[in-house]
Structures are given as structure tokens and as C-alpha cells.
Amino acid sequence: MSDRVAIIGIGYTSLQPTTPLRSFKELTFESAQKAYADAAIRFDEIDSFVTCAEDFNEGISIFDEYTPDQLGAVQKPMHTLTQDGLHGIADALMQIRSGIAETVVVEAHSKASNLLTPDWLLDYATDPIYNRPLGFNPHALAALEMNLFLNQTGMSADDCAAIVAKNRANALANPVAAYPLAITSTNVKSSPYFAYPLREAEMARHADGAVVVVLANENKASKSRAKTVWVLGAGSANDSATLESREWGKALYAEIAAKHAYKQAAIEDPRQIDLFEIDDTYAYKELQHLVALGVYKEPREAAQALQSGETQASGKTPVNVSGGSLGMGFVLEAAGLYRVVELVLQLRGQAGPRQLARAKIGLAQSWRGVPTTSGAVVILGSE
Amino acid sequence: MPETLGGTPLEAKSSRGGNIFTTSYVPQLRYAWDTGEAIGRYLQELKQERLIARSCHQCGRVMIPPRMFCERCFRPTDEWVYVKDTGRIITFSLCYVSWDVRRLKQPQIPAVIEIDGASPGTGILHVVKKVPPKQVKIGMPVRAVWKPSAERVGSITDIAYWEPNTKTKKRQ
Amino acid sequence: MKLERERCHYSITPTLHYSSFSTNMARKVAVIGAGMTKFMRRALETPKELAWLAAKAALDSAGMKLNQIDSVVLGTAPEAFDGLHMKGEYLSDGCGAWNKPFLRCYVGGGTGVYALAQAWFHVASGLYDTALVVCEEKMSTCQPHPQAAFLTIFDPITEQPLKPNLLWIFALEQNRYMETYGITIEEIARVSVKNKRNALDHPAAQLGAELTVQQVLASEIMAWPVHRLMVSPTSDGAAAIVIAAEEVARRVTSKPVWIQGVGWCLDTAYWTNRDLAYPEYVEKAAWMAYRMAGIKEPRKEINIAEPYDPFAYKELHHLEGLQLAPKGQAPKLLADGVFDRDGDLPTTPSGGLLGVGNPIAAAGMMKLCELFWQLRSEAGARQVPGKPERGVAQAWGDLMQVGTVVVLGTKRPE
Numbered sequence: 001m002s003d004r005v006a007i008i009g010i011g012y013t014s015l016q017p018t019t020p021l022r023s024f025k026e027l028t029f030e031s032a033q034k035a036y037a038d039a040a041i042r043f044d045e046i047d048s049f050v051t052c053a054e055d056f057n058e059g060i061s062i063f064d065e066y067t068p069d070q071l072g073a074v075q076k077p078m079h080t081l082t083q084d085g086l087h088g089i090a091d092a093l094m095q096i097r098s099g100i101a102e103t104v105v106v107e108a109h110s111k112a113s114n115l116l117t118p119d120w121l122l123d124y125a126t127d128p129i130y131n132r133p134l135g136f137n138p139h140a141l142a143a144l145e146m147n148l149f150l151n152q153t154g155m156s157a158d159d160c161a162a163i164v165a166k167n168r169a170n171a172l173a174n175p176v177a178a179y180p181l182a183i184t185s186t187n188v189k190s191s192p193y194f195a196y197p198l199r200e201a202e203m204a205r206h207a208d209g210a211v212v213v214v215l216a217n218e219n220k221a222s223k224s225r226a227k228t229v230w231v232l233g234a235g236s237a238n239d240s241a242t243l244e245s246r247e248w249g250k251a252l253y254a255e256i257a258a259k260h261a262y263k264q265a266a267i268e269d270p271r272q273i274d275l276f277e278i279d280d281t282y283a284y285k286e287l288q289h290l291v292a293l294g295v296y297k298e299p300r301e302a303a304q305a306l307q308s309g310e311t312q313a314s315g316k317t318p319v320n321v322s323g324g325s326l327g328m329g330f331v332l333e334a335a336g337l338y339r340v341v342e343l344v345l346q347l348r349g350q351a352g353p354r355q356l357a358r359a360k361i362g363l364a365q366s367w368r369g370v371p372t373t374s375g376a377v378v379i380l381g382s383e
Numbered sequence: 384m385p386e387t388l389g390g391t392p393l394e395a396k397s398s399r400g401g402n403i404f405t406t407s408y409v410p411q412l413r414y415a416w417d418t419g420e421a422i423g424r425y426l427q428e429l430k431q432e433r434l435i436a437r438s439c440h441q442c443g444r445v446m447i448p449p450r451m452f453c454e455r456c457f458r459p460t461d462e463w464v465y466v467k468d469t470g471r472i473i474t475f476s477l478c479y480v481s482w483d484v485r486r487l488k489q490p491q492i493p494a495v496i497e498i499d500g501a502s503p504g505t506g507i508l509h510v511v512k513k514v515p516p517k518q519v520k521i522g523m524p525v526r527a528v529w530k531p532s533a534e535r536v537g538s539i540t541d542i543a544y545w546e547p548n549t550k551t552k553k554r555q
Numbered sequence: 556m557k558l559e560r561e562r563c564h565y566s567i568t569p570t571l572h573y574s575s576f577s578t579n580m581a582r583k584v585a586v587i588g589a590g591m592t593k594f595m596r597r598a599l600e601t602p603k604e605l606a607w608l609a610a611k612a613a614l615d616s617a618g619m620k621l622n623q624i625d626s627v628v629l630g631t632a633p634e635a636f637d638g639l640h641m642k643g644e645y646l647s648d649g650c651g652a653w654n655k656p657f658l659r660c661y662v663g664g665g666t667g668v669y670a671l672a673q674a675w676f677h678v679a680s681g682l683y684d685t686a687l688v689v690c691e692e693k694m695s696t697c698q699p700h701p702q703a704a705f706l707t708i709f710d711p712i713t714e715q716p717l718k719p720n721l722l723w724i725f726a727l728e729q730n731r732y733m734e735t736y737g738i739t740i741e742e743i744a745r746v747s748v749k750n751k752r753n754a755l756d757h758p759a760a761q762l763g764a765e766l767t768v769q770q771v772l773a774s775e776i777m778a779w780p781v782h783r784l785m786v787s788p789t790s791d792g793a794a795a796i797v798i799a800a801e802e803v804a805r806r807v808t809s810k811p812v813w814i815q816g817v818g819w820c821l822d823t824a825y826w827t828n829r830d831l832a833y834p835e836y837v838e839k840a841a842w843m844a845y846r847m848a849g850i851k852e853p854r855k856e857i858n859i860a861e862p863y864d865p866f867a868y869k870e871l872h873h874l875e876g877l878q879l880a881p882k883g884q885a886p887k888l889l890a891d892g893v894f895d896r897d898g899d900l901p902t903t904p905s906g907g908l909l910g911v912g913n914p915i916a917a918a919g920m921m922k923l924c925e926l927f928w929q930l931r932s933e934a935g936a937r938q939v940p941g942k943p944e945r946g947v948a949q950a951w952g953d954l955m956q957v958g959t960v961v962v963l964g965t966k967r968p969e
Contacts, residue, residue, distance in 0.1 A: 003681070019417065020417050021417075021419070021420065022417065022419045022420060023416075023417055023418060023419025023420075023421070023422060024417075024419075025419065025450070025452075026419045026420060026421070026451050026452075029451070029452045043457040044457075049821075054634075054640065054641060055633060055634050055635065055707075056412065056634055056640040056641075059412065059414030059416065059707075059711065060707060060708070060710075060711060061633040061634070061635045061704065061705070061707040061708045062632070062633055062661075062663040062708045062952070062953055062954075064661060064662055064663060064821070064953065064957075065663065065708065065824050065953040065954050065956055066710075066824045067821070067824075068454070068821045068822070068823060068824065069450070069452070069454035069823050069824055069825065070452065070454070072454070072457035073821065074454050074455060074821075074822060074823045075820055075821070075822050075823075075835065075836060075839055076820065076821065077818070077819045077820055077821070077840075077843065078662075078819075078820075078821040079660050079661070079662045079669060079673070079819060079821070080660070080661045080662065081658055081659065081660055081661070082641070082642075082643050082659050082661050083643070083658065083659060087658055090656075090658070091658060091673075093680070093682075094676045094677055094679075094680040094682055095676050095680075096680075097581075097676075097679075097680035097681060097682070098578060098581045098675070098676040098679035098680045099577055099578040099579070099580055099581045099679070100578055100581075100676060100679075100817070100847075111416075111417065113417075114414050114415055114416050114417055115412075115414055116413040116414060116415055117411055117412055117413050120410070120411040120412055121412060121640055122640070123411075124410050124412065124638075124639065124640040125639060125640040125641040125644070125645070127645065128406060128408055128638060128639065129406055129601070132406075132408060133406060235656060236656045236657060236658060237654065237655060237656055237657065238644070238647045238652045238653065238654070238655065238657040239653065239654060240647075240648055240653050241644050241645055241646075241647045241648050242648055245648070252654065256654055256655075256656075257656070260656060260682075264682070368641070368644065371644075372641060372644040373644075374644055374647070374657070384589070384616075384758070384924075384928050384933055384934070384935065385590075385612070385616075385758075386758050386935075387758070388591060388592055388593045388612070388758055388759050389592045389593070389600075389605075389608030389609070389611075389612065390592035390593035390594075390595055390598050390600060390605065390608060390759075390791075390792065391595075391598060391599035391600060392593060392595040392596070392597065392598065392599075393595075393597045393598065393599050394597075395596075395597065403599065407698070408638065410638075414711070416711050416712060418712055422712055422713065425713070426712070446825075446828065448713050448825070450825075454823055454825070473731070473830075474727045474728070474730045474731040474734070474831065475727065475730060476722070476723055476726030476727050476730060476778045476779055476780070476781075477726075477776070477778065477779035478720060478722055478723060478726065478777070478778035478779075479775070479776055479777060479778065479779075480720065480722055480777050480778065481718070481720065482702075482703060482705075482706050482718045482719065482720040483699070483700070483703045483706075484699070484700040484702050484703060490778075490779070491720075493717070493719065493720075493723040493726075493727065494727070495727055495827045495831075504828065504829070504830055505827075505828045506827045506828065507713070507827050508713075508714050508717065508719065508723075508827050509717065510717060516779075521730070521731070521734050538716050539712075539713050539714070539716050539717060540716045540717065
């Protein structure tokens, strides 16, 4: 019996800075209908459902109470993961491989616009005994790491600015993106610092959206009409949660999650992968994650690749063709699934103006933001 | 299983008496939830002293609180339907403790109230007043008591409370 | 000594199923270790420390080290109690998730039992050989009283303006249950008596007590028809379990406790549109687990039950959902002694949430730990007589909405 798992349907709303006219339930219902139509599946054929959400992102405790109706999941097996959508994909993969479900739906959404105090929310995630009493803005944690990372690797502010320019320009070709902009590195470098050396322009801004992904085993996938996209591997990992114990400067969580995913996908050289959709919540993170994923042996190589245009959409190793979080908007726990959407569109040949000539294997990676060291990696392939 | 387990129980007075170090924090979290189409209309109608529901032509249900999709048929709902501001108690309680754990002399009477005009068993959560607690019964007919127009803001509390509806006989 | 009872035959037809797919081909998975902390009204330890104590106790009980654990699953319920956003990340160190695959699952009060199902498919899928499952809650952090945090579980627009109280929904459901089936308050009080007495034999217990029905009924009415001694406490505590694939389990222990069935089911958020008298979602979750376990007559084939008992009536409500009593009949079976520790179907021999305590997610996991010890004859003074071979643990949560069920047994699944 095959244990291959496929993505057979995707549905998503465009990303917007605010979505005042519809509730999260209504946005998710729209995406679910689209996803089930895309998968040519009835809602009552789905065996299991997963939501990726955090109570305090929503402002509602036990948020999973409010998740089944808009997915058609009433009186079905359904649970919430308080992690990114890529963790949800890993969860769905395991459910299908265990045989407990043939089709699993993974959903995530963002109503970040409803959160009036986003920085206080991050403050609420910091260690209440050792860190919070110091009273600094939590984004400073990213700035601290960025400073160390640049220092350790020899990369520069120019490199970070180039990431912003690349990703926001890529977003111009992405109708889903919330923050497309033809911005130059010079613009970025003259924008104000948020917390030295991190500039405001290097921080992804929030957006609202809802995304639903339908996964199925090979048997069900063969009945679907769209070109099948296989989940070749899915991994997750955490480094130490404690600021004082973690490996600053290295994205170990990405390295370990990737190791698991590469092993499952039987990928020995990450250069086999055609495109990468990875976290760039802060511009320097894209470089750090590329190194952690093993795409480049040395950080210096990553910077050179960026400067030579290798990670542009037209380059050898396109990174964040979608625009990344900088260009699309940061959508909380839905970030990973919007990256999956881009990969699926590319692998199916449905990416329109963004379509890459070579798109057979893609990698999505996410990081849950400060103050976490939590991440996941999913590898998709069209064969 | 081991007979001694980890964990150090504390008395309430330990943390107050300064024997235990504590750190405290008040979260500064504020939200403004988009009501969306269905609940937005629900609130608008409450301000106008009306209750509104949505119907699904496939299963035939009339649903309150209203929703733009039928969760059983998994399709968009079809029509807005005004329902009455009368109903019957499906279940109730007499609560002597407030949400923030204060003892109450007079009980709050929360209830799930089946709304006349909505499908059977379709109720909303609200509170009942102006009835001796011992007389409240499942099946008792009740009617909404609205706040005056100037005080209504578009909230579920535009209905101040529900009281016995003496005009209707109790259903057996 | 087991009482001689006439077996009751109930013809209950399984409702649903949605898929003819099966888990037969998946690897068999066993519980090989369990551990927990005391359950306390207020603990000195931080949430991380509580998680660590339970995780360590579970590893020790399995004779394993953290580097033999391939993956970690955390179950913990609302952040609002421990006072942290992204609580799972904060707890990850205490759970042993450093540099490991880590998922945190969350279905309200159902989390503690669901977490084992989550871990089960980690191993059954073939991706990981071992998993450490940790459940933790520290409710005492929330001031002035944890109960106030429950306000935020209600719909912020249509319900919170009414300032609802957690007690409301339980009292509303208990009233509906009693009225529908003609159940008396004395019948419900018996659950408190049984469980708190059972808890006297549990080393972790917060509220073990020898009580009479009269004493339970004399306790103040919190929200009629709920009396104080029918309500489980808020608690701090943690519990953990180690699971392994068959080939690993057999190397580690001669008494693996097999995960025979898992099931979970979430009902609509529109709880005021549902009849609360019967938990359909518990029934569906139960049949999902029973089907996987090959159980056709649960009342005959299950030897111990650990249903979720946050309020006294809930145990009865859930026993009916679990198909272990006909609708409305659980109180009579309780009165007949069927559910006593030496009865035909010992129920909540641990002492449950009413007696041991209710640190939300950890409480469900405590019930699974109890089955582990019972099935290995390691439950000490709580041990049920005979040699129980199979038990079911169930948790519940959300707005009277989610059922999570796990069947454990001494026999390896087919």
C-alpha cells in the first residue's frame, strides 16, 4: 500500500491590510469552498480537519470552539495546533500515513487587523520572570539576533536591504499580495531604524487572509482532476525557548526541521530543489534561513548569490517568488500555508506571470516569529 | 507508580506574605473583532428592536444567531428572516457566583431561549429577570424586554433581559 | 471481588462511518511509561518546571533517556491561565522538545486525552519510533481567580456582553440532562461521593475525601442545580506518557500497554442550537476509537472506564455517550454499584477531576496514566480487582463540544 500523500486542493483569499466586511468565519468559508471545488471533493467526504491558530491572535480563549462550522467539519474529527500551517501539513501527513484518515483539511487564517496591540501581544509571549520585566519592545530580539548574525557572517545592511527590494518587487506579480512595491535598496537604507540595526522597512507588516489546503492519500489523489502535488517531506523542530540558552545567530530549528524533511524526501543536496518560499519576517531572516536549510555552505555564498541575482525570480535558485512575508504580508499562523499555495501553483504550472520555467520540487519553511525558535519545513514535488 | 510525586503545594497566604517571590503583569491586549456580514446585520437589527435569522432552503432551518453559511449543508444560507422576540426556555440555571467569582445574593438566571420563528431547538443565550427563581421552568414562555431606543447601541444587551410571557400557555 | 451482575445487552447501532479506510496496516504503538506531579491548588513550580517533573517521571518509568525520544507532543489548554501568549513555545524546554520535532495540540478540555491520539499517529505513521507526550496546566497564575479567565471562551460579540460564567454552561447542561431523563440531584451527588473517595488512594490528589450524599447536597449552590462539591477545582499540575513503536516497546518492557483505538469529534460552535441532554460528539468519538479497536459491544468488552468528570453529572453524561450505559440510565447503574471499583465496570477508579484535581489538559492525561497503571496491576490501593485487560479514557471540552477517546489494552491489536 502506498503511503504517498498529496495536496489535491487549495483555496485562499487575497491578502489585505484589513478585511472589515467579513468575519474570520466568512473568510474561511470562502477559502474552504474554493479548496473543495479545486479538489473536486464534497465537504462530507473529508475525514479529518486541522486548524492552525493561537488564542491570543484571535482574542478568544479555546479558539478551536469556533473552527468547525466554516469548514463543514461539524461532528467530525477536528483539532487545533497552536503552530504555523506547515506544522499542520506535517500533522495531516502523519494522520494519512497512519491510516486514520484518507483526506485531511488544514486551515489557517489571520485577522491581525483586529489585534489593536500587536507589540503587546509579542510582549505577552516573552518569559514573564526573566525577560518581560526588562520592558523592551520584543522586536528588539530580532534586532539583537540580526546584529550578531551580520557580525558573525560578514553580511551587511546592503544585503538585508536587497532582500526587501527583491521580495516587495516580486509581490508586484502576485495578485494575492498585500504589500507590493517597487522599492530600491537605497530607499530601504534611508528608512528609519526601528531598533538598530533593524530598519522598519525590513519588518514584514501584518495582513488578513484565510487559506485552506486539502491533503489526501494516493488513492484519493488519483481521482482528483488537478495535477497532483506530492508532499515529499515534512518536518518541525524547536530550539530552546529560553533566550539565555539558545543558539543565537543560527536558525537551528530550520536546520533540524529541514533534516527531517530532506530525509523523508530522499534529498541529499538542497540544490535539487527548484524554488524556496521561506520566512522573511525580518529581512535578515531570509539569509539566515537559506544558510540553515543548507542551500549554501557558507553565509558568504548566500550573500553572493543574492548580489549576483541568483535568488531572484529569474535566477538559478528563486527565493520568495511570491513576495514572501515582506511582499505578501505577515499572516500569523497562515504564513506557511500561503507559501504552500505559491509552491502548489508553481508545481501545477498555474502561477501565471510568476511561473518559473523549472518547478518540479519546492520547499516551504516557516518560523513563528519572536520570541520563538519554532519552525517547520515542507517539501512538495510534482512527481 | 511512585508514591511520592513532584510538585510543591503552596498556601494562599505564602504568596501574599512575601515568603515566595512573585512577578505580576497585566496584559495590554485589545481587540476589535470584525463582525462580518451576518453578525453585523444581527447587531443592526437589535438596535432596531428586532431579531433576525438566516434560512437555508436545503435543510429548511431558520437559524439564529444568523450565519452566511449553513454549517450542516455547507452552502451559503439563502434569506434573511425576521423572527419574534418571544420564545421558550430550553434550559436555565440560577447562578449565585458572578463571572469574577463574587458571591451574589440574588441569582443571575442565564437561559438558552428557543426563539419563536426559528427552527425548533434553535436558541440564544441570554438572561431572565422579573420572576422568582423558584418559578422558572424549562418550557416557560418568555418575551424580550428591550432597552429604550436611546440606549440601544447594536449589541445583544439591547435586550436588557427576558421575562415570563404570561400571554402564552406553557408547552407540555 | 467482582459482583455478579446480569450483563445488559444494548442494541446500539454505530452511527456514521465516514470512511472504510483502516489503520490495520499501521504500526502498533504502546504506552511504555507514565508519570505525573501532584495536582495542587497552587504550586511553587513554574509551568516549565511542572512540565519537566512530569516528563522526567514518565521517562524514568520507561527507563529511557531524552535522547531516545524522537518527537514531543504537548497538550495544554488556554494560554489565559498560565499568562503567556504562545504558551507551547515557553513550555517546550520543560517538555524535552529541545532540538526535536514538536507539535502542540489543543482542543480545550479534551486536550489531555487527544494528545495521546496525536502522539499515536506520530509513531503509527512510521515517521517517528518514540514520542513523549506531556500535558501541563498552571491555573493559579491567573489572578484574582482562574475562573474569571473563562469569560473569554464565549463569543466576544453575541455572548460576552452578557458576562457569562463557566458555571452557566455546565448548569444549563446539567439541568437539561436531569429534566430530559428525570434524574434527581441525589443521583448526581453519588458521583462526587464515589470519585472523591477513590481519590483518597491517589498520591497526587488535591481533594480526596470521604463524603456522604447529604454532605454533597448540603454544600452551597453555585449555579443551580450545581452544588460546590459537584465541581472540580482549578489546579496546577502536569502528567506525561512515553509511547513507542512495537519493536522498541518490546525491548523496553515486558508489559506494554497497547493503544488499541483513538477517536475525536468536534461539534458545532452554535451550542445554543443543540440539545445538551446527550453528547453526540462523545458517541462519535467513541465509535471511532471502538471501531479501530475492533470493539462491537463496548459495555461487555471494556473493563475500566475513565470518563471526564469536571462536574459530577458529566461522568454520567459521558458514560452514556461512551455507550457504557443507555441514555438516561447511567445514574441507576451507579446506584446499583456497577461503577464502583469492585463493580462490574469500575469507573474513575483514579478519583477523577473531582477528587484528584483539574489542571485542564493534565487531568485528561492523568486518566490515561491511570489506565496504564491499572492495566499493569501497578495502581496500588486503587487497583481494580480481576485482571482488567482493556480500558477507555475520555475527555471533553470547549462549549459542550468536543469528545476525545482512547482505548488502551493489554492485548496487541490485530
